[in-house]
Amino acid sequence: MEHFLTESQNARIVEVLSCDPQVPVSERIRIRQDARMPLAPKEVRIGMLAMNILPADLLQMNRQYGHQPSVPYVPGHEGVAVVLETGSEITDLHEGDRVLPIGVFGVWADELVVQRRSLIAVPSNSDVLQQAMLAANPATAWVLLKHQADIQPGQWVVQNAANSAVGQCTRQLAAHLNINLINIVRRPEAVASDESGHWLVDDGKEPDSLKAEVQKITRGETVVLGLDAIGGVASQALAASLSPQGRLVLYGLLSGAPSSISAHDLVFRNIQVHGFWLANWFSDPENKQKAKTVYPALIEIAAQNKLRMNVEKIYELSDIHEAIVHSAQGGKQGKVLLKGMYFDE
Numbered sequence: 268m269e270h271f272l273t274e275s276q277n278a279r280i281v282e283v284l285s286c287d288p289q290v291p292v293s294e295r296i297r298i299r300q301d302a303r304m305p306l307a308p309k310e311v312r313i314g315m316l317a318m319n320i321l322p323a324d325l326l327q328m329n330r331q332y333g334h335q336p337s338v339p340y341v342p343g344h345e346g347v348a349v350v351l352e353t354g355s356e357i358t359d360l361h362e363g364d365r366v367l368p369i370g371v372f373g374v375w376a377d378e379l380v381v382q383r384r385s386l387i388a389v390p391s392n393s394d395v396l397q398q399a400m401l402a403a404n405p406a407t408a409w410v411l412l413k414h415q416a417d418i419q420p421g422q423w424v425v426q427n428a429a430n431s432a433v434g435q436c437t438r439q440l441a442a443h444l445n446i447n448l449i450n451i452v453r454r455p456e457a458v459a460s461d462e463s464g465h466w467l468v469d470d471g472k473e474p475d476s477l478k479a480e481v482q483k484i485t486r487g488e489t490v491v492l493g494l495d496a497i498g499g500v501a502s503q504a505l506a507a508s509l510s511p512q513g514r515l516v517l518y519g520l521l522s523g524a525p526s527s528i529s530a531h532d533l534v535f536r537n538i539q540v541h542g543f544w545l546a547n548w549f550s551d552p553e554n555k556q557k558a559k560t561v562y563p564a565l566i567e568i569a570a571q572n573k574l575r576m577n578v579e580k581i582y583e584l585s586d587i588h589e590a591i592v593h594s595a596q597g598g599k600q601g602k603v604l605l606k607g608m609y610f611d612e
């Protein structure tokens with residue numbers, strides 16, 4: 268591991284200098300060299316292997332996110348790393364171990380110093396790109412399915428943006444939990460050809476038509492939960508597809524438009540509408556016990572090869588501007604990822 272430490276002289280860090288969407292990305296974001304800080308007894312120095320670019324990162328760069336740091340800030344919510352060095356009080360992690368930083372903000376860097384309690388060990392022989400995507404979207408899908416409504420095996424759930432990373436995880440986790448799922452995508456090419464399941468292509472232009480399509484699939488059985496990543500009229504279509512007392516959980520704002528839901532569905536059919544943000548869910552003391560079970564469950568399911576997300580492309584950290592522009596485009600096959608300097612092909 269001496270070997271890791273000598274390389275770090277060139278450790279880089281990404282910095283967001285401005286969140287003004289009128290300014291080109293190339294002028295808003297820079298890479299600079301980072302100085303190495305000494306370690307406190309309960310801290311760990313980690314070297315980033317791969318990092319994910321999330322819609323949350325893009326929202327934050329455009330001053331539209333729930334947590335908005337002041338500039339300059341180091342972006343990045345998830346990735347996977349290798350342990351480089353441990354503080355004097357740490358006995359259960361060792362140089363070379365692979366770890367996920369959880370709840371650590373600012374991971375688009377070659378090296379970080381983090382508290383031991385923010386790291387979860389993961390197998391060193393598993394797919395590193397899959398591990399780089401494990402912290403946010405799989406946990407979101409898991410909590411949405413397990414802890415937002417009392418869903419029993421065999422009941423129906425409907426989700427939009429079903430080809431997104433959250434959507435892919437929801438599909439695999441619903442199968443694992445024996446939940447019936449209807450997947451809505453906005454373009455036919457986004458229907459996963461390697462999977463069975465129930466798919467609808469809906470571009471959102473006629474919100475009233477989705478309900479009939481959903482009922483055809485369920486044959487009138489109860490649809491208890493709708494998972495909405497889009498907002499705007501997509502919320503209206505999803506709410507209308509639910510059975511009376513069904514729960515609509517709005518967890519994404521992909522359309523950027525305010526959710527419109529018919530008063531008829533709210534008043535006469537008692538549709539329950541809730542917003543969801545994983546960060547709030549984890550920090551709510553009421554969820555403390557459930558929260559402890561989320562990552563062990565996901566790491567176990569991933570180890571059984573039952574949880575995989577698609578990758579569109581992996582970029583060198585030095586190509587950050589190109590990577591960000593690419594990740595903001597529609598019609599992708601999967602996630603755009605970044606390579607840290609400790610990535611080992």
Ligand SMILES: NC(=O)c1ccc[n+]([C@@H]2O[C@H](COP(=O)([O-])OP(=O)(O)OC[C@H]3O[C@@H](n4cnc5c(N)ncnc54)[C@H](OP(=O)(O)O)[C@@H]3O)[C@@H](O)[C@H]2O)c1
Pocket residue numbers: 321322323403404407428429430431432433434453454457496497518519520521522523543544545546596597598599601602
């Ligand atoms: N609340 C939370 O705690 C939480 C946690 C994680 C993620 N999220 C949210 O979940 C959503 C999905 O995240 P992700 O990382 O899984 O996304 P992703 O993998 O980057 O996929 C993006 C998806 O959005 C679709 N899309 C983009 N713009 C759209 C629009 N205007 N109308 C309809 N669909 C649109 C894309 O469809 P095409 O393939 O057709 O372009 C694709 O399915 C995001 O909104 C994200 O912020 C929320």
